[in-house]
Amino acid sequence: MQLNLSGKTAIITGGSAGIGLACAQALYAEGVSVLIAARDRERLAQALTAINDHAPESKAEALAESADVSTADGVERVVARALDTWGRVDILINNAGSAPSGDFYTLGDDAYHGAWDLKLLGYMRMVRAVAPQMKARRDGRIVNIVGAAAHNPTPTFLAGGTANAAIINFTKGISQDLAPHRVRINAISPGPVNTERARQLARQEADAHGISVEEATARRIASVPLGRMAEADEIADIALFLVSDRAASVTGAELLMDGGATASV
Ligand SMILES: NC(=O)c1ccc[n+]([C@@H]2O[C@H](COP(=O)([O-])OP(=O)(O)OC[C@H]3O[C@@H](n4cnc5c(N)ncnc54)[C@H](OP(=O)(O)O)[C@@H]3O)[C@@H](O)[C@H]2O)c1
Numbered sequence: 001m002q003l004n005l006s007g008k009t010a011i012i013t014g015g016s017a018g019i020g021l022a023c024a025q026a027l028y029a030e031g032v033s034v035l036i037a038a039r040d041r042e043r044l045a046q047a048l049t050a051i052n053d054h055a056p057e058s059k060a061e062a063l064a065e066s067a068d069v070s071t072a073d074g075v076e077r078v079v080a081r082a083l084d085t086w087g088r089v090d091i092l093i094n095n096a097g098s099a100p101s102g103d104f105y106t107l108g109d110d111a112y113h114g115a116w117d118l119k120l121l122g123y124m125r126m127v128r129a130v131a132p133q134m135k136a137r138r139d140g141r142i143v144n145i146v147g148a149a150a151h152n153p154t155p156t157f158l159a160g161g162t163a164n165a166a167i168i169n170f171t172k173g174i175s176q177d178l179a180p181h182r183v184r185i186n187a188i189s190p191g192p193v194n195t196e197r198a199r200q201l202a203r204q205e206a207d208a209h210g211i212s213v214e215e216a217t218a219r220r221i222a223s224v225p226l227g228r229m230a231e232a233d234e235i236a237d238i239a240l241f242l243v244s245d246r247a248a249s250v251t252g253a254e255l256l257m258d259g260g261a262t263a264s265v
Pocket of ligand 1: 013014015016017018019020037038039040041043067068069070095096097098099118119145146147148189190191192193194195196197198
């Protein structure tokens with residue numbers, strides 16, 4: 001499938017690991033210059049190597065910016081680096097998120113502020129920072145990586161679940177402002193994906209329920225009708241499709257990639 005993305009530029013938050021790294025690798029392989037943003041500099045450097053190794057023939061550029069995108073400063077710095085380097089941002093993949101699992105009565109306000117600042121406010125700030133130049137150029141493609149917990153609330157994942165539900169509301173709401181300017185924004189909501197985060201969540205769920213990590217992992221997989229975790233590459237493939245002209249009429253949509261777990265209309 002011809003995606004015609006070559007020559008475009010993209011920011012991927014949380015691009016040093018998991019789903020974000022898979023999206024950066026997939027975009028780079030299509031000839032898209034990528035700026036990955038995350039906090040840990042060493043992991044960013046390793047990710048740049050992984051991106052280059054994934055598609056050594058790519059003529060695109062791969063850059064990294066160390067920033068905490070749960071802060072307004074961090075978001076500003078990431079977007080300024082991209083605009084200073086390329087003069088434009090064609091694609092934004094909002095992906096950085098790390099809401100904890102845990103017992104509702106034990107998790108303090110910090111857990112909620114941390115999750116909402118990073119994922120909800122972080123995604124909104126990124127859109128606010130990149131959208132004006134997209135609207136002015138009448139071209140922009142944004143994907144928010146959300147999570148099926150938006151639709152399937154559980155008492156031990158309310159920081160993440162509430163952030164995800166709010167991001168769906170944000171995605172659909174702001175899509176109406178962006179659409180007349182030919183800027184599209186869509187959401188992908190994965191179920192369990194085989195990344196370090198999934199392993200961390202399994203450890204936290206095990207603690208919250210007083211069970212082993214193996215049991216917590218098995219319960220999570222058992223909740224997926226397709227019977228397995230998705231791989232990060234699968235999420236990247238759908239992100240690639242959504243930012244391409246193949247999805248030119250798709251905006252304000254949410255694509256559930258949860259192996260059939262969400263059974264609501
Ligand atoms: N894995 C799943 O099962 C699953 C399911 C549904 C939804 N999701 C969503 O998918 C997204 C990616 O998850 P993942 O599994 O790929 O996670 P991951 O493997 O833990 O990777 C998270 C990435 O985000 C970065 N990050 C975390 N906090 C950050 C901050 N404050 N500022 C900048 N970067 C930050 C991390 O780097 P640093 O730590 O170095 O900053 C890393 O690059 C998240 O939004 C998550 O909620 C994941």
